[in-house]
Amino acid sequence: MRRPSDLALPGLVTLLLLIGTALVLHRHWVYEVPLIYGETQTVWSLEARIEFTADGGPVKVSMARPAEQSDFTILRQSGASPGYGLNFIEGADPRAEWTVRAASGAQELYYQVDVLESDNWSGNNFPAPKIVSPDWQDPYRTAVLTVLEGAYNTSSDNFSFARELIKRFNQTDAPQHIRLLRRAFNGRMPNLMADILNEAQVPATVVYGLELEDGRRRQLLTPLLRVWQGGKSQIFRVSDSPDEELPLLLWEQRGAPVLDVIGGRDSRIRFSMIRREESTYSALTEHTDTGQSLLNFSIHSLPVEEQAMFKTILLLPVGALVVCILRILVGLRTSGTFMPVLFAVAFMQTSLGTGIVGFVLVVACGLFIRSYLSRLNLLLVARISAVIVTVIAIISLFSVLSYKLGMTEGLKIMFFPMVILAWTIERMSILWEEEGGKEVLIQGGGSLLTAALAYWAMQNPVVQHLTFNFMGVQFIIVGLIVMLGAYAGYRLSELRRFASFRQR
């Protein structure tokens, strides 16, 4: 007996696969997006979002924008600002200036720039700024001079002098005078160091850089120390966490203010960023895809902040596909159908090892506490709420504990979806009561295995590249999922389950 849908289904699958492939090829050929990750150049799309409250009168906003520098080439830039006039002021100190005759209320301005990672820059260096001798007040003056003397004596030139200074301010067992300065200049450390260097007649200033990490939103600029020696200059990171080896883009290089708002108040600036792989050709031509063509089904016409969010969202179908394969073809039992995908997303923040260890620890502790709660005869909603609070307590405890033990990895446990963890604990606890610990291990292990495989698929750079750059891939995934949905054959687990038929 054949139903009409028996025939419609292969048609639908073929159609989806064809549309998907066509879209992928279209985007590859017309927009020069490479199919294979690797033979490309890395382009960062950066977006600065300026927010302020206008006073009602004329407004002038001046923002520093990045200039050509040793690691990056500026490809293209644009600004969005309804009603404002926008000027890009070129020169040694490039800035963007928005102006309007009258504005009031909350204002939002956008500046977007694409930079190419390249190291073939041979521009001239900035000349050293004028040395401004600071005026020290008394309790600090002595402390400053002490640090200065120590750092000066143990260094040979301006650069090693700066390094010595930073080292002294970041040491954990700092002497009294350093602690005094640290307390007094808390939050203004780079400025303090620049001032100290100026005191010693070393040209130095505070510049601002952006640490580039794919998919970050609402980031702030990092203050950095720039020190000159003759005609050369070097950038120093002031913070004591040099473990982040992220690429650093200098947003402002001369010590001028990053943002200057006249006619407004409460101004602030936030940055979003996203990494893209583009072929050299496409990156170097002005081939922007701002959505003039309907066929260009890419989300790259969205603001960078939204794009960064979509980068994760577009990976979820891959996770769903993994779940489909494991459940329909393999027959793996998991606790909650798509819960493993959510944990896979969490694992992407924490890294797999930390994620799994954290998951097992939190669920084990949660089960223990939940077994006590079950003796109190609580109503279901109250009990789950109590488990949620418990999960938060466990996660806080583990964070503090791992931080004290010096394992900063453990801090990432915060990325776990807590409400879902609480539900998992509740389900597993009931499963334990009804089916015994073995079933909990089977389903918990199945969930972890699914999450690990989904994580493996989702963090794969090739997969990330394809899902983010090619909307057609989504059609192909749906096609595969529909195909799996029509699979009526045996599951791998059933070949085991019905193995007793072999002897008959």
Place this chain on the structure above:
Amino acid sequence: MSRFIAPWTLRSYGILGINRRNSRYIARYNPRRLFPLVDNKLKTKLTVHPAGIPTPAPIGTVAEQSQVAGLSNLLEGHAGFAIKPSKGSGGKGIIVVTGRDGDEFIKASGARLTISDLRRDVSNILAGLYSLGGKPDVAIIEELIHADPRFDRFTVEGVPDIRVIVCRGFPVMAMMRLATHASDGKANLHQGAVGVGLDMATGRALNAVQFGQTVTQHPDTGQRLDELEVPDWDALLLMAARCYEVTGLGYLGTDIVIDRDKGPQLLELNARPGLAIQVANGAGLLPRLRRIDDLSDAELSAPAEERVRLSQSWFGSVEQTVQS
């Protein structure tokens, strides 16, 4: 790889897999709108009752948390009873109390419960702990089923129940599930109950399994299982077959128990019956289901008695030889 069986071998036995059951049988024969009828035991009871299909006598229902305090009044005068979540599945959340000792209630397994244990369980049921999707539920309290003494040596603790798969009104396969100590008095095969495949023609045992392995005697009582024979077999099949007309579900698992005094009672219906029945019978469902798939409209509209007779002639032990 001795622990796996090749898919083509499995197919040659006509074993139905979960994927095929879901897409070809449940999705095709069971309209989604009819599911609440069987997912809610209270509704099932109310639906089959007018058609004269007997179910265990109700003691009462608890629908609100405020009624939980009055549980002891409700249970007054009932030594044995069963508490069930109306929307529960797979036997979850069911408590069978067989007797009392002072203030304590004695479960089928011999474990003792206090009234506050029962209140907690009822409260959990109402909160939706056992219901699909965690929706608020109702607790049903029914009179205890007294096992037919003929089955005494075939089971421990629980009452054995008979699962009959009914496809488009035709009973296609049946098994009896015998509780063991391993299954804690429950009749779920994956928890360790013994499944005995039954001859569709006679109701006699064909084959028995526990944990997927063939067994010849009950693991706890030592009773030879090939002596098992279900009394009133034709009447029982007729009852199962009639559930099709009453519910409209074309692929149905009916769970029937035999009460000492009242005879066959419908315990519950299942719109997603499991596949373990094939292991218990040592035979696949597919050849039988295909036969039903190919029936003409005239055959399908036959009365229940005729359908049972046809099923018995098609699927009885004479036809038991493997067809693929």
